[in-house]
Amino acid sequence: MxxxxxxxxxxxYRDALRIHGYHFGKGEKAACIIGALRGNEVQQxxxxxxxxxxxxxxxxxxxxxxxxxxLVIPSVNHYSMNIGKRxxxxxxxxxxxxxxxxxxxxxxxxxxxxxxxxxxxxxxGIQFASFYMPGDFVPHVRMMExxxxxTSLANLFGLPYVVVRxxxxxxxxxxxxxxxxxxxxxxxxxxxxxxxxxENSARMAVSAVLRFLTRMGIIKYNSHSGxxxxxxxxxxxxxxxxxxxxxxxxxxxxxxxxxxxxxxxEILDPYEGTLRxxxxxxxxxxxxxxxxxxxxxxxxxxxxIIRRLHQ
Amino acid sequence: MIExxxxxxxxxxxKLMIQKNRITPAGGQERKRRISIVTGTHGDELEGQYVCYExxxxxxxxPECLTGVVDIYPALNPLGIDSITRGIPQxxxxxxxxxxxxxxxxxxxxxxxxxxxxxxxxxxCIDIHASNIYxxxxxxxxxxxxxxxxxxxxAMHLNVDFIWVHESATVLESTLAHSLNMMSVPTLVVEMGxxxxxxxxxxxxxxxxIFHLMKELGIWNGEAEEVREPFISLNGEVDFxxxxxxxxxxxxxxxxxxxxxxxxxxxILNPLTGEVENSLKASIAxxxxxxxxxPIVYHGSLIARILGGTKQWKxx
Numbered sequence: 350m351x352x353x354x355x356x357x358x359x360x361x362y363r364d365a366l367r368i369h370g371y372h373f374g375k376g377e378k379a380a381c382i383i384g385a386l387r388g389n390e391v392q393q394x395x396x397x398x399x400x401x402x403x404x405x406x407x408x409x410x411x412x413x414x415x416x417x418x419x420l421v422i423p424s425v426n427h428y429s430m431n432i433g434k435r436x437x438x439x440x441x442x443x444x445x446x447x448x449x450x451x452x453x454x455x456x457x458x459x460x461x462x463x464x465x466x467x468x469x470x471x472x473x474g475i476q477f478a479s480f481y482m483p484g485d486f487v488p489h490v491r492m493m494e495x496x497x498x499x500t501s502l503a504n505l506f507g508l509p510y511v512v513v514r515x516x517x518x519x520x521x522x523x524x525x526x527x528x529x530x531x532x533x534x535x536x537x538x539x540x541x542x543x544x545x546x547x548e549n550s551a552r553m554a555v556s557a558v559l560r561f562l563t564r565m566g567i568i569k570y571n572s573h574s575g576x577x578x579x580x581x582x583x584x585x586x587x588x589x590x591x592x593x594x595x596x597x598x599x600x601x602x603x604x605x606x607x608x609x610x611x612x613x614x615e616i617l618d619p620y621e622g623t624l625r626x627x628x629x630x631x632x633x634x635x636x637x638x639x640x641x642x643x644x645x646x647x648x649x650x651x652x653x654i655i656r657r658l659h660q
Numbered sequence: 661m662i663e664x665x666x667x668x669x670x671x672x673x674x675k676l677m678i679q680k681n682r683i684t685p686a687g688g689q690e691r692k693r694r695i696s697i698v699t700g701t702h703g704d705e706l707e708g709q710y711v712c713y714e715x716x717x718x719x720x721x722x723p724e725c726l727t728g729v730v731d732i733y734p735a736l737n738p739l740g741i742d743s744i745t746r747g748i749p750q751x752x753x754x755x756x757x758x759x760x761x762x763x764x765x766x767x768x769x770x771x772x773x774x775x776x777x778x779x780x781x782x783x784x785c786i787d788i789h790a791s792n793i794y795x796x797x798x799x800x801x802x803x804x805x806x807x808x809x810x811x812x813x814x815a816m817h818l819n820v821d822f823i824w825v826h827e828s829a830t831v832l833e834s835t836l837a838h839s840l841n842m843m844s845v846p847t848l849v850v851e852m853g854x855x856x857x858x859x860x861x862x863x864x865x866x867x868x869x870i871f872h873l874m875k876e877l878g879i880w881n882g883e884a885e886e887v888r889e890p891f892i893s894l895n896g897e898v899d900f901x902x903x904x905x906x907x908x909x910x911x912x913x914x915x916x917x918x919x920x921x922x923x924x925x926x927x928i929l930n931p932l933t934g935e936v937e938n939s940l941k942a943s944i945a946x947x948x949x950x951x952x953x954x955p956i957v958y959h960g961s962l963i964a965r966i967l968g969g970t971k972q973w974k975x976x
Contacts, residue, residue, distance in 0.1 A: 358906070359958075440794060441747075455962055456960035481751050482751070518757075518830050519758075521830045594669035594671045596671070619671060645671060647669035648668055648767035
């Protein structure tokens with residue numbers, strides 16, 4: 350393992366920002382794995398740290414395939430993480446909305462460019478990503494429908510679901526989208542946590558990446574073969590909205606199968622504790638995403654259901 | 661008349677309400693031309709607040725001159741404005757990246773869709789922004805290349821110092837202005853002043869322009885002062901000056917200053933060592949139309965923008 354400072358930025362008074370990369374093996378740039386691009390992505394940082402731990406052991410035992418190189422960047426925006434911010438602490442811009450970056454541009458464009466220049470030539474790009482809505486996902490691999498996406502490859506992670514998302518204009522500046530444009534096969538891996546560490550889904554994510562690297566011949570490792578994923582198009586998910594606002598009480602969990610009419614959640618009057626709304630499933634299916642915060646706003650997403658899918 | 665464009669219940673005893681004031685002329689039921697003035701998409705941009713007030717004050721003084729409909733939307737992001745937050749507070753989400761929204765989407769997208777729906781039918785929309793807290797901008801209209809032919813003639817009325825025709829960027833397709841322009845509502849994006857402040861001089865300058873445009877469109881038949889002739893810049897004429905060091909920026913120029921090539925813009929200082937980390941010079945001759953307002957800078961922070969070829973900068 351070779352630890353390298355991939356990008357440095359001096360601050361007026363803080364210690365310099367140092368973005369580290371961990372290289373395993375030597376040779377063809379086979380796979381790059383990136384963790385926390387945002388300051389609240391603690392789970393993503395943790396997953397990367399666990400992956401680095403395993404890859405270090407594998408390298409010691411000669412299990413990185415000859416002529417293959419893996420790069421892991423556990424954190425890009427720990428400057429924000431260290432002070433409890435999500436986005437770039439100075440101007441609140443999102444590094445994951447700055448790719449491919451611009452080396453003569455603004456600070457976060459320069460950071461993005463500094464990283465992207467070094468990761469864009471890898472064959473496979475894996476990002477541990479997070480979502481802006483407060484809630485839990487079923488662990489899955491997500492990819493943008495850019496025309497370059499390959500869902501068969503995404504299946505090799507062995508996670509239960511592969512989600513394909515039609516990119517919106519705002520997505521065109523994400524790492525995943527730009528990786529694909531630069532002909533890297535890019536995957537975003539979502540576990541069901543961001544701000545907190547969830548050991549189970551972190552283990553699942555580490556195993557999924559190791560499984561993928563094994564199947565692509567990048568490492569030699571024996572792992573359970575995982576799932577044959579269901580490929581889902583994001584716009585085919587059924588979204589269930591809150592019809593009222595108040596205290597949110599979740600009744601069903603991500604991954605559970607529900608029948609039409611099942612109560613998914615209750616919304617309570619925040620002063621009197623009475624039931625304002627029992628949110629019910631409009632279709633049979635499996636819960637893919639569920640709101641988690643204790644409060645909910647009218648029209649918020651209570652959950653998203655994979656229609657007519659059974660366990 | 662104050663109207664609620666959209667409302668959504670918040671968790672505890674509060675409603676998010678987007679409101680507008682519709683001002684209509686007396687008499688006649690025939691279709692009147694309509695201007696929409698929107699602002700407050702970013703909660704830290706307040707210049708538009710005074711513009712909204714001033715437009716109404718002038719109409720109130722001369723209601724007989726109003727011949728069309730004026731819709732004023734002072735706060736598209738009321739939670740942001742009232743909490744001094746640029747984005748939508750719950751999600752730290754830039755509201756100007758979710759348009760045209762979706763009635764089936766999350767609540768922010770639903771609100772965006774209802775706003776767009778309400779503005780549709782306007783003959784013109786003015787979307788007023790105020791830079792952010794980091795930069796000060798001279799009054800300007802920003803127009804993407806693809807809409808320039810249609811919008812530049814309208815922008816000429818707005819009494820701004822220049823019109824910046826810039827390259828189209830896919831990411832900007834999520835803005836309110838792009839969405840409305842694609843839906844046949846000519847929408848002009850005004851940038852002026854600085855975040856979290858009100859620059860009365862700029863606001864009054866724009867208000868003069870708004871009445872000039874209203875007169876042109878048949879919405880106002882009162883006095884309309886002469887407007888200044890703006891520079892129209894294309895991308896190649898704008899030079900971006902970014903910091904090459906981190907530290908404390910102290911400007912040597914004021915906004916609107918003409919600089920020769922090599923002219924001194926300012927310095928990035930290191931108060932700990934007492935040294936100048938970076939002395940910033942203009943790489944082209946021209947007028948500084950953007951200048952850094954907030955002193956803390958990092959490597960890459962935007963310090964200034966210079967509009968080249970502006971020696972003959974006109975002010976009336």
